[in-house]
Amino acid sequence: MVVVMAPEATEEDIARVVERVEEVGGEAFVSRGVTRTIIGLVGDIDSFHHLNLRSFAGVADVHRISAPYKLVSRQHHPARSTVWVGRPETGLVPIGPQSFTFMAGPCAVETPEQTLEAAQMARAAGATIIRGGAYKPRSSPYSFQGLGAAGLKILADVRTVTGLPVVTEVVDARDVEIVAEYADMLQIGTRNMANFGLLQAAGDAGKPILLKRGMNSTIEEWLLAAEYVAQRGNLDIVLCERGIRTFEPATRNTLDISAVPVVQAASHLPVIVDPSHASGRKDLVVPLSRAAIAVGADAIIVDVHPHPENALCDGPQALLGTELRELAQAVRQLPGAVGRVDAATLMRQPA
């Protein structure tokens, strides 16, 4: 950390900072400038935080220098990680730096038929992991809130039929146990990225976690949320960029495509892209999926629905027909152009 003293700081102010830093076992290096003095701190950063140096007399500013997350940082774990999703009967699907994984399914589980049909569309287009929501966090209490436990059972049946592992969202710490029983991967949604009790409960559940970025969260806050999961002993975390809130109204959110290489430079965790929720527009899903593959995302996760007009959730962004065929083609062709293989070829096969 670096402490910047105000121009009007006195020698006593400077001495006080040095003294307190030394009291907690740190070292302080004082550099006196023409108009102001700066003090570099060396030692245990957590002990410095507790000093509240920003509140000291004469202190103008405090700059943190090292990253505040540890377990998910690439600094102590330079090799990028692969997370494996699945179970004996489905095999294990990798999400990581060698492969490219296509995940798809309906936004919400509505009926057994609709879910199975969407999953079969997804598999036919090349998907190796099925998505689908049983618990839906909705801005309005008057919108469809999901089927709950009944939806989990439908997803489990779809897994049996398709042979593909399933990822689904959990929105309440009290539901983690039942969701973990049915699902192969637990999704933490954008509205819950800073629901720390849920992050901890999910971290204890013994399943891989798909952690969506908060629509209002910086990349640093997102990695700190992953640190909450990692602290429970679970490093099987996949990060998902899904758009941030900006002033631009043409898309529902603004896909922050730069987040993919930024995360890859800072963290060893896999990072993927959700072009459907980022844009909210079906006509943008194919070009944004292409961009995600080319930028180096480890996977994409896409909404498909057999009958978007009847969808109970986010129908306008669900793919079918022509667009899904175009997407399937991009998924087959582009990963090779950026040095990746289809995740299917690296799967650990079912027992």
Place this chain on the structure above:
Amino acid sequence: MVVVMAPEATEEDIARVVERVEEVGGEAFVSRGVTRTIIGLVGDIDSFHHLNLRSFAGVADVHRISAPYKLVSRQHHPARSTVWVGRPETGLVPIGPQSFTFMAGPCAVETPEQTLEAAQMARAAGATIIRGGAYKPRSSPYSFQGLGAAGLKILADVRTVTGLPVVTEVVDARDVEIVAEYADMLQIGTRNMANFGLLQAAGDAGKPILLKRGMNSTIEEWLLAAEYVAQRGNLDIVLCERGIRTFEPATRNTLDISAVPVVQAASHLPVIVDPSHASGRKDLVVPLSRAAIAVGADAIIVDVHPHPENALCDGPQALLGTELRELAQAVRQLPGAVGRVDAATLMRQPA
């Protein structure tokens, strides 16, 4: 609702929209323009939502016209509401359109002494409700997370000594019961505004709710979050503007002062301002408090701490000494200039 057809929409596309609207019991009025056709819908808006009109062939856009919230809307409840906070031994403090209420206390409950000292500073400055956090949602898992149940007991003791009611945050649905047992008002924090399970649990707790605006939330989403609480039969909701996230780095968040009159035009619920968390800067708390009173806020809620240098949370924004005296003066003088009386004069006295 208004459905805007694309320029290339066919007569069949138009007929299909009209037909589906009529099937669910609505009426559709077709206006044919030079380059495009618009269709006005009359009837039950919820049934129209389920149609997913945006997914229909030939539909370019769908505009919603009426507000999506009901119970908290001023449309069906034109008179502005007063929420009463307290219990027999403290009396009941109003937050509403006639009065101005000053709420203050430490960001976090750290020790019995620090909490009591802060509460006494607050009361001496004119506060009639004490704030203090026992459960702290923190971006980093390495930051102080609050004392939990032990902190609640400290707050209850402070209430006994000061005679003032207490508001404190609840961050997990599983803690609502114990927090409601000790506190007089339950705060839902900015990170949990869209934690719908928590909103519903808090709505069932039988205590007034202080609902902070999500730092990334529109005013409409905030009112929809209040609707989640109201649907459980609890209309004792106070809304708190606490800054939104923008590109400006000089303040921690940008206080959206306009939100106060915007909410007052749309909803009957009281609305208050938190200048401490909005700015994160002690030197801005007094001017922003003045602005909040003048714009017509029903209350302000401010961090005070006897020893900001030792605060375990948000020390840089806590007031003491000169600034607290200036604030006390503003709280005494300005409300009268905008037609309000001190909440203390309207209290329902202790039994």
Place this chain on the structure above:
Amino acid sequence: MVVVMAPEATEEDIARVVERVEEVGGEAFVSRGVTRTIIGLVGDIDSFHHLNLRSFAGVADVHRISAPYKLVSRQHHPARSTVWVGRPETGLVPIGPQSFTFMAGPCAVETPEQTLEAAQMARAAGATIIRGGAYKPRSSPYSFQGLGAAGLKILADVRTVTGLPVVTEVVDARDVEIVAEYADMLQIGTRNMANFGLLQAAGDAGKPILLKRGMNSTIEEWLLAAEYVAQRGNLDIVLCERGIRTFEPATRNTLDISAVPVVQAASHLPVIVDPSHASGRKDLVVPLSRAAIAVGADAIIVDVHPHPENALCDGPQALLGTELRELAQAVRQLPGAVGRVDAATLMRQPA
């Protein structure tokens, strides 16, 4: 400045930074930490900027510590400034820390009658400076672009009739001369805050400048824009907060009320608020004006129009009737509550 070295930086990397800093006459203080080294720089900051230290091998980050503006900074000019607006026949109206100034008029000059009527409404409500646009920067080339030079003449006639000085916008460096001939104060609008050629031309014109904040600009960038004017020898600059662009759609922009005390802490220049353009909503102008006075703004500038329904520009935000009377009352009463007097009482009277 502080240079933060990457964890993998070598001794050569560190030596190279020190060497280059010393070559340009600076001093470098090296603090070696457990995982990384930081280097504090002392000396002429401009010479350091040219080094491009961020591009050096082993450098992770560079933090600037002192403010990048000088002439407008409060650091070397602690007393807050007053800017005087007017000419012999109108007298000089102050905008500064002792007084509160009310500026009003139509968004656009449309006809002599409309402009005079609006100016008389403004004067009757307590305004001492008249605003009105002759050159209008409009997002669409199909919107009304202003009357140009004819509008300037109308404004001059209105000055003659009302005896009040006039502020009007200049949008092109080629028009500065003619605008300066007719106007008493030159406004640089939000879209031109970073039009540096225009800033320099306006700085040369020998008139006070009203510099609106760019709707996308940080406060630091705004003060740097003022520095462009100040560098031409003109320190008669008044800063105007007029809302920034955020995700909130309820208001046209989000009034950043905190900008007023933030600017007052950083700069000696007067700072005022435009509640009309910030909100775009007539019903918010009175509460936001109250907030602006209470927060400590040196003036407000408000749109009034005798017939908003016929206004060629921004009719929805123009005041008349009841709202204007409410505003007049706030302007009379509130400044006293925050220790200011009406600017009229401090005027330097006409010759």
Place this chain on the structure above:
Amino acid sequence: MVVVMAPEATEEDIARVVERVEEVGGEAFVSRGVTRTIIGLVGDIDSFHHLNLRSFAGVADVHRISAPYKLVSRQHHPARSTVWVGRPETGLVPIGPQSFTFMAGPCAVETPEQTLEAAQMARAAGATIIRGGAYKPRSSPYSFQGLGAAGLKILADVRTVTGLPVVTEVVDARDVEIVAEYADMLQIGTRNMANFGLLQAAGDAGKPILLKRGMNSTIEEWLLAAEYVAQRGNLDIVLCERGIRTFEPATRNTLDISAVPVVQAASHLPVIVDPSHASGRKDLVVPLSRAAIAVGADAIIVDVHPHPENALCDGPQALLGTELRELAQAVRQLPGAVGRVDAATLMRQPA
């Protein structure tokens, strides 16, 4: 347009809207709902704008339905356009839907040697158009402001040596003539996107225009800025996405990659990406360039510099060495994967 009446609107209010719409030659279709009435307007939208319907008694809101730009819209010009850049001695390079064009060069022209060296690096990496700034708009008046006319001459010399056309920025309407004399394409920078006088002067200059998106501008405002140029009879406009301002600090701006397909759906003009200024980070330029090619951009424009450590402008983002080789490889290989050919193969050869 659709006019939404307030719930409390009277029959007179409705009649008044209908009457005024008919007076200006339009038609009004009234749809009466349970709680409110909506009125659809058919006719000339410009005449409706002048009515200021939003200011009428009883009007709650007005929704515009059709796009406000015309000449640049795809609605009346469905085929996507190709813009040709160059002159007899260089040949003409296309920017359009069949090809992919690589544009590169130094951020600023500093010396003849540096500019030529950067241009030769760019050409060796596959660039067919050279970029370089002679006039630099800088936030701080203390930063390097460019060489001006001397820089233009250097660029012309570089064109002679390399045989490649040159694009350079113009920041002031008074410089358009001289810049147009030396350059093959005029760039309007992000800070000047809403400098309407400059847009009009550039539109008159008889050269293709590279119009960067304002960092705070919506896509609609950007297309309206293009409309200002188009109105002068110049449709040779290339749009450049270069990042927008958001809350995320990891990158200088947030590249809005979705803007490429959004613009392509709305406008026939070519649209390109500047990954260097969007990110401000050299390590992100290659992945973001890949994303831009894959999403369907018609070109990219990239900063290269022979000695980034000595660059007078934006050194931290300039490519050389390994990264430039990686970029050259992406430019050779990826366009084919999305159905495009290298612009060089479609050039109209020098005379």
